[in-house]
Amino acid sequence: MAYLVSVQNKTYRIEIENHYSESREDIYSLLIDGQPKEVGVSVVNKPGHLSLLLANESYDIEVDKEEDGYYVSMRDETYHVRVEDERVKKVEREMGRHKSGVLAVKAPMPGLVVAVEVKAGDTVEKGKGVVILEAMKMQNEIRAPKEGVVKEIIVHQGAKVNGGDVLVVLE
Amino acid sequence: MAYLVSVQNKTYRIEIENHYSESREDIYSLLIDGQPKEVGVSVVNKPGHLSLLLANESYDIEVDKEEDGYYVSMRDETYHVRVEDERVKKVEREMGRHKSGVLAVKAPMPGLVVAVEVKAGDTVEKGKGVVILEAMKMQNEIRAPKEGVVKEIIVHQGAKVNGGDVLVVLE
């Protein structure tokens, strides 16, 4: 089984050659960009909580799966990691999928829409405020994550929104 | 629904007359030995963790179910509570069940039998040591919980036992 694993700006090819269970841990033999590694893995108290031993270096790791990939926490840092099955990736590449030019600006959390600062058709720069959301008594400006043209305004002043609700659609 | 509830040496008759849910808690109207009470109940983070409000007195309660009844912890104390359905109790009483005179002395936890201090046929007093069990490097004497005659020795010196294993049977 081979995976293409992206962290930050790097992508590693990780091939898990072999794995088996010993009494105290599972041993994974893998190649990371061709370099062989043997990793001892013990599940601590939940499926995502691992104790890794790599050449006797100890890593206490929490892996949380979210919609946009894995979040791997260890030693005071959290890494956003995307894992793709090499075979699946290949198929996708062959199909030549294109990215859509439409972007939904979503509410990062529930709150009350205090103001809508753009109207349909406006050209907005990256970082321009589009909606002001009040939550926990703080007013927070939601900004355009990229430049574009406002295609549609979904919410109105005074609306209560849930986290993840689309506020404005950019094109 | 009426229960006979025993705590320590007391038995209460608790009749739950009515209960319904409000937005923030469940309300139970009950009679305890004929005295009416209204109890507000909110489940905290697990089924057995309750926040009780009784005439605005606040009780943070943990209820653990074990084989021999409920263990109810609150305000630095733990109560061993037995709950019987009044109807079931009645049937049992009518059937006139007798208690068995046989008592199994069990290992309270896993360990190694270092010595057996009685033999079959011995008459033992309450508190007499019957078996010495070594666990966590400590030698612990298991004592007879009541007086009786040793009917059967189940374990032998050097045996490893699990918690709950029968060591000796008294009659």
Next chain:
Amino acid sequence: MGEEKGGEEKIMFKKILIANRGEIALRVMRACRELNILSVAVFSEADRSAPHTRYADEAYFIGPSPSTESYLRIDKILDVAKKSKAEAIHPGYGFLAENENFAKAVEGAGIMFIGPTSKAMALLGDKTAARQTMSKAGIPIIPGMEKPLRNEEEAKKIAEKIGFPILIKAAGGGGGKGMRMVENKSGLQSALKGAIAEASSAFGNPAVYIEKYLLHPRHVEIQVLADNFGKVVHLNERECSIQRRYQKMIEESPCCIMTEDLRRKMGESAKKVAKTAGYTNAGTVEFLVDKNKNFYFLEVNTRLQVEHPVTELVTGIDIVKEQIHIASGEKLRLKQEEVWLRGAAIECRISAEDPDNNFFPSTGRIEEIVDPTGPGIRVESGIFEGYEIPLFYDPLIAKVLAWGRDRQEAIVRMQRALSEYKIKGIKTTIPFHKRILSHRDFLGGNFDTGFLQKILDTPLPKEQNEEIAAMAAAIIALKEEESPIIKESKETMSNWKKVSRWMMLRR
């Protein structure tokens, strides 16, 4: 305990109502328990199972979740005080803590308010009037307005007179709400609008005023205790310059630019402020200190501060207990020369906010908590496993404190504590605190109230263990594919994440 004087025996309260929620309500209830005083909680709809409701001996429902309908309702809280026969009310911080009408109503009901008199609160609560009074008493103040602003026109005039940069502040309350720094004329109008809106919603009072904004100032405050007999002691300073949007994030004591001489001067000034205002109970006198160690009186926080434990760690004094003793009519149990200053302490405020997403409030269910422990660590927390953070209140969920023999030891212990602290299910400011605690200028004590922007402008340190992270994720991915059991668990994992993310309100 407590001295008896003049034949009149002071009797400690038997029951105290705590008009607050969260970690501060627990803090006060713990003091009550240690003094063998019964505590009475009040709770809103959202807080039926909250820690303070369960920790108290008695708990009374006071209304729907929004604080305007519960924790800010003076009438309901007084009703509970009467019904429960509470002899005193502790307001905590926030909510009604600095509301003079509340203090007055409590006094009127014959209940002890654990804090200053409504009169002292009124005097100091009007920040502009307070500055005038203190200036007349010889306390140095920052150049600025003497009265709340009447209109935008006036704002322009004053700003030009004292010169930009200026600071707009709410007259009705503190804590950074309704506060805006304005660098030049063009930003004045919108900042004014924002400040007024925020002041209205936070304090029910739109009044704002303007003052000179000092360059590179440090925010240093003095904790005072004053009894009802005119005696005042100060418990040394707290350095609170690490602020975001005028909200303190990290506080410490001692302040690393402090000298014995400056401490004595600021301490004496703080005591003079308290005496001038006829202040009683615990209070905090806030100052700005400039590069040349000139200090300027800012305001008095007429309540227990969020950061009071910093002072407790270096002085060994339980400030909440002292508040209760003072309110019960005892004389101060300490002389100024008996106040220690041992070692160093730091506090990090942990909020349910996402530092990677512009500090947006994060709600959801707390899945797991591992508190930091070991030498020198103290935690004050208002959360538990299974708790769902309600939307309605302040995002502060916990405070971590570290004590060390010196600042360096306090810092390494705090770094360790932040590293050990695990709060799963929501986003918190812990990672951001780690960044601050490892920043060269923080370590060197070389910062001012503008420090946080510097942190935000500093690129994130390079991550060290990308390969390990990649391998861990690949192993989890393989486990998910291979094992139906793990797959199920993964499902659960992913589900609770979603729930915690999108769950709007606790049920």
Next chain:
Amino acid sequence: MGEEKGGEEKIMFKKILIANRGEIALRVMRACRELNILSVAVFSEADRSAPHTRYADEAYFIGPSPSTESYLRIDKILDVAKKSKAEAIHPGYGFLAENENFAKAVEGAGIMFIGPTSKAMALLGDKTAARQTMSKAGIPIIPGMEKPLRNEEEAKKIAEKIGFPILIKAAGGGGGKGMRMVENKSGLQSALKGAIAEASSAFGNPAVYIEKYLLHPRHVEIQVLADNFGKVVHLNERECSIQRRYQKMIEESPCCIMTEDLRRKMGESAKKVAKTAGYTNAGTVEFLVDKNKNFYFLEVNTRLQVEHPVTELVTGIDIVKEQIHIASGEKLRLKQEEVWLRGAAIECRISAEDPDNNFFPSTGRIEEIVDPTGPGIRVESGIFEGYEIPLFYDPLIAKVLAWGRDRQEAIVRMQRALSEYKIKGIKTTIPFHKRILSHRDFLGGNFDTGFLQKILDTPLPKEQNEEIAAMAAAIIALKEEESPIIKESKETMSNWKKVSRWMMLRR
């Protein structure tokens, strides 16, 4: 940090191996982390996911779960030290901490042993020889034997000579193992047998000796620190009279019968003991103090004690860090007159034992932990949620410490902490500590080493809330009958209980 002397620069270690497990391994690793030193763990089969294995920077497997095949294997631990290039080894307490062969082997391998030299350890490890040496140096000792017992006949003779009651003690190690009090002649034979058996299994050495048993003695010990240059300071006393089966359960500092004069005398004696033995690093000199405040030297614990945090809380000194500094060749950083004694501290040792069932060890899975927090509380713990207590090791799982301005405040804080501390899934000694902490004689400071038997003989206080408990159980019973969802949860509840109860070994 650390002074430099004689042109030779002392360089702090870069990596330390911790030859231990549980809370004490974490304690040492935390000190390493605060000093920016890498830590190396060793772990047995049972401890692959244990906290110390995960907290360390490096971790090495050293064998099967029984400690004789892992944590007591000198050869394997030295192998790891060499492989990992650790420059020093911290032994913690228990296991090899007081094993002179281990200390000697470490020295022989050119690795620093963080503790005394093997020579000092050998001298003090032979308890009877140590008493002779100290007696000759003018330190008062308890009447008793000068050599280990040869046979039962000799035991009878000596017992009659010094008079009953007598105490049988293991010559090869401390901690209450292999210890028996004998009240009269008839109990001598069986006590001797038991003591020899326990001494053999605990220390691999059956040697025991006899001494006079003092009536109403208090166990008071003095913590000392000694550098490699002949300088010794003492860090005041700890009162450790609250013992069960000669195992300390509660320790505190200061001791409430201590006077300035007695403290000075005992401190000077302890320093003399250390100097006489050529002792270096941290050590504890144990004394018994009788009713008339005469004190008798008992023995030296040549290691870090379980109860060292009590002293840390009242002196502000991090004893583990000082151990590391001393071992690295630094001179003591403190003068005797710089050692504070501020406030009062208490420690309760929390064990996985069932106080309602004769303190039987309790194994199982920890289902939930809520650590006590708030003012004055410190926790040292070696457990986590989901952890399965292994059978193989000491049942101590955590220590709770409370600091207060005085003993009374420390006690009420400890009561609060015990009340807040929740460890679900296993039985612990927390309820028993609550009984002690509320006993009149404990509160009054009126106790001796026989106090615990008194507690056991005191009937349990009457429970207060039987009606509430009855109602809560009835409500749960009804919920179980009515709701299929609750029923399922109940099933789970009951199941994990069973699992935790009967689970023998962690997988």
